[in-house]
Amino acid sequence: MDLARYKDIRVRIEAAGFAEEIQWAETVKPPGNAEEFAREAIYIICNSGMRWTVARKIFDAVMPLVASGQSASGVFGHKGKVAAIDRIWTDRDRLFYWFSRKTTDTERLEYLARLPWIGPITKYHLAKNLGVDCAKPDRWLVRLAEHFQTDPHALCAKLSEESGDRIATVDLVLWRAAERGILAELGQSAVMTSK
Numbered sequence: 001m002d003l004a005r006y007k008d009i010r011v012r013i014e015a016a017g018f019a020e021e022i023q024w025a026e027t028v029k030p031p032g033n034a035e036e037f038a039r040e041a042i043y044i045i046c047n048s049g050m051r052w053t054v055a056r057k058i059f060d061a062v063m064p065l066v067a068s069g070q071s072a073s074g075v076f077g078h079k080g081k082v083a084a085i086d087r088i089w090t091d092r093d094r095l096f097y098w099f100s101r102k103t104t105d106t107e108r109l110e111y112l113a114r115l116p117w118i119g120p121i122t123k124y125h126l127a128k129n130l131g132v133d134c135a136k137p138d139r140w141l142v143r144l145a146e147h148f149q150t151d152p153h154a155l156c157a158k159l160s161e162e163s164g165d166r167i168a169t170v171d172l173v174l175w176r177a178a179e180r181g182i183l184a185e186l187g188q189s190a191v192m193t194s195k
Contacts, residue, residue: 001148001155003162006170009177009186010163018176025169030131034096037130039063041088041095044126045081045117084117105132128168133160135171140178 014022031037046062047055061075066089072082088095095115102108109132113123124136135141135156145155156170163170177183 001144001159003159005186006159006163006173009182010165010173012182013173013176013180016176016180016182021172021176022169025128025172026166028129028131028168030100031096034092037096037099038088038092040129041115041118041126042066042085044122044129045084045088046076047125048081048117048119048122081117084115087116099130105134108132109134128171133167135167136175138175140175141171144174144178144183 010022031040042062043055043059046059050058058076062072062085065074066072066085072085073079076082076085099108099111102111105127108130109123109127112118112126112130113120115126118126121137124134125138127134128136135152137145137152141152141155145152148155150158152171153167156167156174159165159170160167165173174183177186
């Protein structure tokens, strides 16, 4: 993908009402406390394997429960995710302490991969939400990168360098473009079909 195509996609995403998301991706900072850290991890756990619109509803139901000292099981039936959510909230101070001690993005990614229910892909999603400048190699970005005979990290890094946007911003723009059908409109339909 060249810079002109990326800029066109970015303009279309902003026009579709996602300018605030792009601004957030450009300015996201590391969590300032254990609660912020835990909330982001819990959101990613809720999001794992689900559409973000469904995940958001689950997250909004889970957080009041765990924040009041109850189990997420009161509103969420996925036993594995509930156990991970409950553990992360209970251990949030310790988990945040160790995350805060990491000095490189590589160390942060390795640490996040050891959290319950955070895997080799979701660690990137969580890292992005915690201020790490990286791409999340989800199915959309993998397909797009393969179309351009590269990998998601290299694709986003190249466009980041050329555009001045953060890598995480490029990732967001391309993900939104796939999710909203904009890539399909621009002739990437074979790459962006849902499987």
